[in-house]
Amino acid sequence: MRRYLPIIIVAIAIFLALPYLLPTYYLSLSTKILIFALFAMSLDLLIGYTGLASLGHAAFFGLGGYVVGLLVVRGQVSEWIAFPAGIILATALGALFAVLALRARGSYFLMITLALAQVVWGIAFGWRTLTGGDDGLPGVKRPTFFVSLADENSFYYFVLLMVGLSAWALFAIVRSPFGHALRGIRESETRMLALGYNVWLHQFAAFVISSAFAGLAGALFVYNTRFVSPDVLHVVRSAEVLIMVILGGVGTLLGPAIGAAVIILLEDFISSLTQRWLLILGIVYVVTTLFAPRGLVGLYKEHFSRNRKR
Amino acid sequence: MIWVIHTLNGVSFGILLFLLAAGLSLIYGLMKILNLTHGSYYLVGAYIGSTVIATTGSFILALIIAPLVVAVLGAVMERFFLRRFHLDELPQTLLTFGFLFIFADLSLWIWGGDPIMLPKPAMFSRSIDIGGLGYPTYRLLLIGVGLLVALILWWFQERTRVGAMLRAGVDDAEIARAMGIDVSLLFTLVFAVGALLAALGGVLGGPIIGAGPGTDFDVMLLAFVVVIIGGLGSLRGALVGGLVVGLLDNFGKIFFPEFALFTIFVPMAVILSFRPTGLFGRG
């Protein structure tokens, strides 16, 4: 880590200076990138480190967002309660999903995570009286945590702080004994059991931690757009965050953050040209799988890194 | 008597789900590929079917052409893309996921965003009298066709050499070749048949549930629930699971219209708790 200190300092400086370097539209985009970077890193913990490929991660992201949206708009609840509530409930959903999905492995696990997430989406979509269904809930006011975060600059710094702290936590977790245990589980569950590890409990913990950060990202997302709709829970969302992880590089944490930036920027660029975002997304999937399965970080390591040690 | 009607509705929907799940199971059973594009095959099948009917007026032609076209699509997907990642689960999943979006967007582009409903074939657009209430003969046709397909698949699985292989879930190319089977051709064929079944479902289901943007996701979800309950790789599981989900979905919509999804979610959760590989699954 010492080696990277200069780069980290420069990066932090740039992040801090961004509001003074970019016009509002691009600052807003940067906020969005930070939020999705967190979302992607949370999924990487599950996929890259624990080896559990989930296709329904948007469920936690979306629930975090919906709880905030519902409490603020329908319940007129203070953000001091709504914001933590979003994270807590997303975590609870993560625990529930884990209990159900961890009964299975492989393809069953994939299907179950997808099915469970779709059910959550279906509820948000169908329960019009509560969620407004397809129309969504507009009017989610920006929070005031000691200062008003209504303007883009303040909100950006808030998001930067939240994402920065979360990223720090995730990097710490990944380097900790727990993080190493997760990698071992990814490689061989039976071997870990033979070494005395309670594999299920580790996987459960990974799920819960992952969903907590995803929920945080979702809450930030809804505050950012001031709006929540079922789109935040849709399979397409799960697909977007998944390709961010794959494109960036599974199991690297930094990779998915970069992947998030790439996909968000690509989407922004594409949407100004054409409506065919889904088609492009699908093509990115196919191309990445065929030509860069280890993602951008993997490509970098293969071609540019002097140090070949993992 | 109304309950007979409701039950028939549930059964006919369940048979439709069986067609979907059977294709999914077939592909998984042999190649261990979880085909996320399956819902897309349904959708594209329905769309192509509607185009055929619009141009020729013939339901029969739609029933023949649409599944064949989709079968070719499936064959191409398997041969040129999935083949490269034999037994590597994540890349296969990602590829089929990617194609799901490609097909979704292309369909939107070609056929537009308005949901469609296929017209029923002239011969089956009437209703027959069941205990004083009229019941559409088309739904009875659906049940009939579905059972026929089930029979064909069952015969194939139980009575042929290739079927024996599928039953054993053999994915060892060596053994298969030793039995004189061209493995790569078999893989492509099986994938194509799976796609064909999904598209057949699309055409048959067209007059009842229609098709539009989002149908591919809805159908994929239902197929997954069927297979989770019934078990991957099992024909019996696909039939039983299909009927269970069809009936539950139907009665769920009657009793809890806003929470219809719960009626399939709860049994799915229950099955997961007691038999994670489904009622007849091989795990």
Place this chain on the structure above:
Amino acid sequence: MIALAVDNVTKSFGGVRALTGVTLSLNEGERLVLLGPNGAGKTTLFHSISGNIIASSGRISLFGEDITQLPPDARARLGLARTFQITNLFAQLTVLENILLAVCGAQQLTFKFVRPLSAYDDIQRCAQALLEEWNLADAGDQLVRNLSYGEQRQVEVVMALSGAPRILLLDEPTAGLSPAETLRVVEMVRKLPRNMTIVMIEHDMDVAFDVADRIAVMHQGRVIAEGDEAAIRGNKQVSDIYLGVE
């Protein structure tokens, strides 16, 4: 002190009887070698003892404690360690990382989220010491999947030893090894502390008679003979099986 007691254990898979009425007992520090042709049930017995399979009937106890229904990790925490017939290591991790995980597992150091693993000096020292003791220090930074088969088998054994287990199950540790590598493994086993109880599955007769205090021969899911080297060599049933098979 009886370290391991297997009491009338039976295991059926559907209609197939893999183990029938297997009864074995080991004192602390004893070395037992399991011989028998392929399909005799040796690995199935191992799986039943380690918990990868749950016995259909019978009782297994470890130092007096009933472990028959316990999952594998619970048994490991009681001091049971094993190697696998098919090398079961963390392929994408380095040798050092493999050993670190074994050491952490043995010390139950796992739900720690804050400090990096590299900061736990005692764990790091322990792992390094193990690598040096078993001549793997040079390979520490290599990915396991880049090692030769023989080296991997070695790491497999060292992993099992990392927790100073009370009972060690070795499943064909010399299978597929060259004569020189086989000798190294035998020396490893000889070096092990005398209070460690060891059960070993072997095909190589010489290794078996070299290492064992006692030998048990299995055939078609049963133990058909048990005793020291002389008793086994003189057993007619045993030679029938081996002559018949080979």
